[in-house]
Amino acid sequence: MMIVKNDISQAYDRIRPYVRTTPTIEIEADAFCNVPVSLKLEHLQFTGSFKVRGALNTVLSKNVPEAGVVAVSGGNHGAAVGFAASRLGHKAKIFAPDYAGDVKMARMRQFGAEVAPSGTDFAVVVDKYEAYAKETGALAVHPFDMPEVMAGQGTVGLELSQQVPDLDTVFVAVGGGGLIGGISSWYGDDVNVIAVESEETATYSNALKHGLDKGIKPSGITANSLGAPNLGRLPFDALKQHNRLSLVVSDVQIKEAQRILWDKMRVIAEPGGVTALAALTTGVYQPQKGERIGVVICGGNAEIDWFL
Known part of the structure; x- marks a missing residue:
């Protein structure tokens, strides 16, 4: 069952009394890459994530x-x-x-x-x-492969489109795929939504190569946030419908993105929460001049001793 924009709009009406409208902030061009970047600070949501x-x-x-x-x-x-x-x-x-x-x-x-x-x-x-x-x-309540779940996660995209209406490209981390499946369904072909995965939890790139039946064994620093054994069927269909690109980054690059986010913004996020940002801080993705970039910082449940 594919979800559509109306499903996401209805989900937003349903959940709005119970969730925070998380802020966005625009970061200057020399902070992460050669263009300004709008961060959607979803790690400030209740419970510390979009979930x-x-x-x-x-x-x-x-x-x-x-x-x-x-x-x-x-x-x-x-x-x-x-x-x-x-x-x-x-x-x-x-x-x-x-x-x-x-x-x-x-x-x-x-x-x-x-x-x-x-x-x-x-x-x-x-x-x-x-x-x-x-x-x-x-x-x-399935973590990602359920229409109601994916529609709920898609409200991150709905909010972002209201807060920053002229984006060209949005970067989203992938685990089971509920978040990017929902955001992809919201934006459709109007915005280039790019999947960013860690090498150790790369469910989408694995599904593109081998299909959904061959899973992975999650490991590494994003295992407890992005560590699904398979991409969900619903998210996979949503991503394939719009030919979404997958970019893969390493644990070392994710840790570096955490450090840069702290150095530039004094924001602490968990590894899975900054995985999408790592595509820019590492240069894996090179934005075009004038490209309007959005990044979802999707989780903030870091362990404090990582930063002491």
Whole structure:
């Protein structure tokens, strides 16, 4: 099922009372590349990432049973589902891989979720999540491959288009693809939406080469934010519809983008949150003179000891 702009507009009307309209800021030309860049600071969203938009849209769109909601997550999606459920008066249980780490598991609990650490094999974690949903009847909220989730994430693009209406190119990080699938669906062919991936979590470039059936084993510094084993079918269809380009950056380049964002802006973001920016700070993408660039800083759940 493809989503369209009207789905995203309706999602925005639905979730608007519960989310922050995150700011954009225009950065001077010599900060990151040879043109000004508009940053969409979505890491300032409730729970520290865009994920709350899709979670809220799903929970608000569905009949939630007494068992509440259930999700599988390495961190940001789980926190978002916990936030959405508790804000709307429901229970939430999150099945998490061990590599999510203590900080992200604590964040999930902070927002009201019961967290069940479920081992290092993500396929096993998913099996436990699916079994729980089947056994209890809890509403399963998929992290990315669900129309309601993708429409909710697409509201980032809707807001950005209102705040900076004349963009030529928008850079978006990719994990499971819900965010870029939604943003791509919002902009259509009007704006060049570019996927940026880490080498260790490159689901989109893998799908372009091998199809969706051959997954990856996420690793590296973005594994607990962009670490899906496969790109979702819905996001893949949305990206293919508009022939979206994939750019791949290394963990070293992502760390450098974090440092530059801190040096230039005094903004701290997690590795997955700055992956899109790394395409510019490394020169992997060279903007044309006068090109209007937007970058989504999609997550801020960094561990503080990275910066001490």
